[in-house]
Amino acid sequence: MTSSYKSYQTVETLPSVIGQSVVLNGWVYDSTGKGKLQFIKLRDGSGTVQCVLFKGNVSEELFAEAKTLTQESAVRITGTVRAEERAPSGVEVDVTDLKILSLSKDYPITPKEHGIEFLMSNRHLWLRSSRQHAIMRVRAVIVKAIRDFFDGNGFVLADSPILTPAACEGTSTLFETEYFDLGKAYLSQSGQLYAEASAMALGKVYTFGPTFRAEKSKTRRHLTEFWMVEPEMAFFDLNDDMDLAEDMVEYIVQTVLKHRRKELESLGRDISKLEAVRRPFHRMSYTEAVEWLNKNNVKLNRKQPDGTEIQIDFPWGEDFGSPQEEAIMQQFDKPCIIHRYPSEVKAFYMKRDPENPKVALAMDMLAPEGAGEIIGGSQREDDYEALKERILSHDLPLESFEWFLDLRRYGSVPHSGFGLGLERTVKWITGAEHIREVIPYPRMITRIEP
Amino acid sequence: MTSSYKSYQTVETLPSVIGQSVVLNGWVYDSTGKGKLQFIKLRDGSGTVQCVLFKGNVSEELFAEAKTLTQESAVRITGTVRAEERAPSGVEVDVTDLKILSLSKDYPITPKEHGIEFLMSNRHLWLRSSRQHAIMRVRAVIVKAIRDFFDGNGFVLADSPILTPAACEGTSTLFETEYFDLGKAYLSQSGQLYAEASAMALGKVYTFGPTFRAEKSKTRRHLTEFWMVEPEMAFFDLNDDMDLAEDMVEYIVQTVLKHRRKELESLGRDISKLEAVRRPFHRMSYTEAVEWLNKNNVKLNRKQPDGTEIQIDFPWGEDFGSPQEEAIMQQFDKPCIIHRYPSEVKAFYMKRDPENPKVALAMDMLAPEGAGEIIGGSQREDDYEALKERILSHDLPLESFEWFLDLRRYGSVPHSGFGLGLERTVKWITGAEHIREVIPYPRMITRIEP
Numbered sequence: 045m046t047s048s049y050k051s052y053q054t055v056e057t058l059p060s061v062i063g064q065s066v067v068l069n070g071w072v073y074d075s076t077g078k079g080k081l082q083f084i085k086l087r088d089g090s091g092t093v094q095c096v097l098f099k100g101n102v103s104e105e106l107f108a109e110a111k112t113l114t115q116e117s118a119v120r121i122t123g124t125v126r127a128e129e130r131a132p133s134g135v136e137v138d139v140t141d142l143k144i145l146s147l148s149k150d151y152p153i154t155p156k157e158h159g160i161e162f163l164m165s166n167r168h169l170w171l172r173s174s175r176q177h178a179i180m181r182v183r184a185v186i187v188k189a190i191r192d193f194f195d196g197n198g199f200v201l202a203d204s205p206i207l208t209p210a211a212c213e214g215t216s217t218l219f220e221t222e223y224f225d226l227g228k229a230y231l232s233q234s235g236q237l238y239a240e241a242s243a244m245a246l247g248k249v250y251t252f253g254p255t256f257r258a259e260k261s262k263t264r265r266h267l268t269e270f271w272m273v274e275p276e277m278a279f280f281d282l283n284d285d286m287d288l289a290e291d292m293v294e295y296i297v298q299t300v301l302k303h304r305r306k307e308l309e310s311l312g313r314d315i316s317k318l319e320a321v322r323r324p325f326h327r328m329s330y331t332e333a334v335e336w337l338n339k340n341n342v343k344l345n346r347k348q349p350d351g352t353e354i355q356i357d358f359p360w361g362e363d364f365g366s367p368q369e370e371a372i373m374q375q376f377d378k379p380c381i382i383h384r385y386p387s388e389v390k391a392f393y394m395k396r397d398p399e400n401p402k403v404a405l406a407m408d409m410l411a412p413e414g415a416g417e418i419i420g421g422s423q424r425e426d427d428y429e430a431l432k433e434r435i436l437s438h439d440l441p442l443e444s445f446e447w448f449l450d451l452r453r454y455g456s457v458p459h460s461g462f463g464l465g466l467e468r469t470v471k472w473i474t475g476a477e478h479i480r481e482v483i484p485y486p487r488m489i490t491r492i493e494p
Numbered sequence: 495m496t497s498s499y500k501s502y503q504t505v506e507t508l509p510s511v512i513g514q515s516v517v518l519n520g521w522v523y524d525s526t527g528k529g530k531l532q533f534i535k536l537r538d539g540s541g542t543v544q545c546v547l548f549k550g551n552v553s554e555e556l557f558a559e560a561k562t563l564t565q566e567s568a569v570r571i572t573g574t575v576r577a578e579e580r581a582p583s584g585v586e587v588d589v590t591d592l593k594i595l596s597l598s599k600d601y602p603i604t605p606k607e608h609g610i611e612f613l614m615s616n617r618h619l620w621l622r623s624s625r626q627h628a629i630m631r632v633r634a635v636i637v638k639a640i641r642d643f644f645d646g647n648g649f650v651l652a653d654s655p656i657l658t659p660a661a662c663e664g665t666s667t668l669f670e671t672e673y674f675d676l677g678k679a680y681l682s683q684s685g686q687l688y689a690e691a692s693a694m695a696l697g698k699v700y701t702f703g704p705t706f707r708a709e710k711s712k713t714r715r716h717l718t719e720f721w722m723v724e725p726e727m728a729f730f731d732l733n734d735d736m737d738l739a740e741d742m743v744e745y746i747v748q749t750v751l752k753h754r755r756k757e758l759e760s761l762g763r764d765i766s767k768l769e770a771v772r773r774p775f776h777r778m779s780y781t782e783a784v785e786w787l788n789k790n791n792v793k794l795n796r797k798q799p800d801g802t803e804i805q806i807d808f809p810w811g812e813d814f815g816s817p818q819e820e821a822i823m824q825q826f827d828k829p830c831i832i833h834r835y836p837s838e839v840k841a842f843y844m845k846r847d848p849e850n851p852k853v854a855l856a857m858d859m860l861a862p863e864g865a866g867e868i869i870g871g872s873q874r875e876d877d878y879e880a881l882k883e884r885i886l887s888h889d890l891p892l893e894s895f896e897w898f899l900d901l902r903r904y905g906s907v908p909h910s911g912f913g914l915g916l917e918r919t920v921k922w923i924t925g926a927e928h929i930r931e932v933i934p935y936p937r938m939i940t941r942i943e944p
Contacts, residue, residue, distance in 0.1 A: 116905040177695060
């Protein structure tokens, strides 16, 4: 039995069959006539190529039919591949035969400008446009780079569940659903706690799936459903964790440059900015970052009891917001890790720095060019009593965390991990302005369709 | 900056450093003394190795301390790697130093038999046992094989959303959640409809994520949360679809044999059965399958109005259940695809066979050894009027499917796809008896913890 589907030619592979006759299936991106020539820009999902129909080469009927082609009509084109150095793909196709599979009428997305709500409502069609197409192809390579990085470095994929019985950090920003006779279940906003259990079984693991936040944040950086990869490593301390995060991000960016340079160029991305993303990245402690802010007069706006605002020095202990992060990153051309944040602003499961219990062994990686935080991670609390005490002081239900405490009862070891937000990473690397463009079907607080 | 974490040795890589001194971090699987020797079976997630502590090589204190080691205590062992052909891993470690990281007390999972409910409640610890460890390592390689297969064959990953506004086939088996001010959202039970839209933009795509069924099925083959990979290909007909499915399954099985043979052997899997999974697989039409059942006297139990049961010939038009599938598969040593099912028993979006409208261009792949259905797929209805008529006759809300109909309005093309259930595939390949063992944290109608 032969695989007939393997004989289908795609636009992507045309440069390897110059001079040969091929059959291409695809959609008309654009079709314009000029005398005895009809130029059909064909897209087939793998790329676009110009197909040239010369009146003398085909029947009168066929030439007339080709003139009726509209945007997004589906066609099967037979033709000869010709090298054409002026073409972006390096080739053109001289058409010898053409079959119309379906004529498209009044395709709603025309080359003119459309409002964003219209495009979002037509996301299922908008994906066909060259810009969205390029972003999706970059996204897919980023996912592959992430998985290859971990699979190639001794990690075992161990996916955490989506449906979880209790909240990791309160239920206020969780989607909930009825779960048979067992009460409510919640959609996970992080696979970390389960990844910790998996790491104790498998050493180095990662979980990579959709996560959910029912948060009423309406920014260019927030989705209610987004993908996150979360590695978790037994025996890794905070330094190992930061080293791994740098290795991974360098690998992702350099892999995209290798395999999707054409797409980045078509998006108008400044490639040199990505080429600079090489280890070592920058690192500073939170305390150093606060000193830097105050030395450079980056003030914090603080509301007074009487309603007026004053500008104050950034107080140690407060969490950074976008203004602080952006100010810090303006000096850097590659990512920077900020580590050892005040314990008070970080999650209960993070280990305190033995040398200074006021800070947690936490780290965030900020991307340059205003892209903001792409990674958050930490060394985890591995002391049973310390963790239990913190669960109680955070008013979390102890019984829900007994299994998590088991990891400190039975063979507790130093361990660390982090989470990388996929969409924020795609947004940074593609240079997309808004996060809604970097996931096939974005979900936001005002959008769940199509 | 050097990556310190890279210098950590793992059990998996020991055969390449025979004669060298190494440092291993891990957990005690078993520790037994015999005179001046203490044998510590160490697991570190990547594998297990026997470490031998000879009293003469270490201090009295250290030897005494090593004797206190309990199951699942965490240790750091320094020692010399020695070839040992009687050992399953081919090596042993002669201990020169040992540091106890944490002593484990009364680890609940002992070598004795435990009830399944107890093990399920301790899933976070049960994963550490050698059998579960092996299954998880096979699972990870199956996922990687699937992704590599598609990434290497011109597919673009385009993940479908989990939160969806309306049901693809009724809401009775869907988990639902409140979605801000937009009413109810449902957890997707298939990414197919969105994958069809993605395929019109990107040609060949796949979506691979968790899917959800709030179905009250309590069998060895049902989970409420499970992973599914769904490729969708523009311009593929049913034959292409079946060819692709065969190629993929062959690639998965042969990749597992190549990279996880040791794990399969430790699970007691009959390797020869998997080696036989080579193309071409078997194929028969539904009609041929019915004829085979009747020729071989595989009767159907049919309840009569008076409550008694009689045995009848299998009537054309009825869907197959497990008894029919198992009877058919008993003759085969590799998977079989059954195609062209009666339209009535298949989904509304499947294309009718132009040569016989009573059957749909559908196909299911059944795995041998009683593993049952692992793939369901079809060529999709690409005619606007036919699809619209079917949506209406199935009493589905037309307005929710307008975007899906758009794919037939604008550049409709023949296209096909299928879904492979990850857990059913892992169950088949590992030979696990129950599906609860083949996902890290199983979710079933009576189980959402830990």
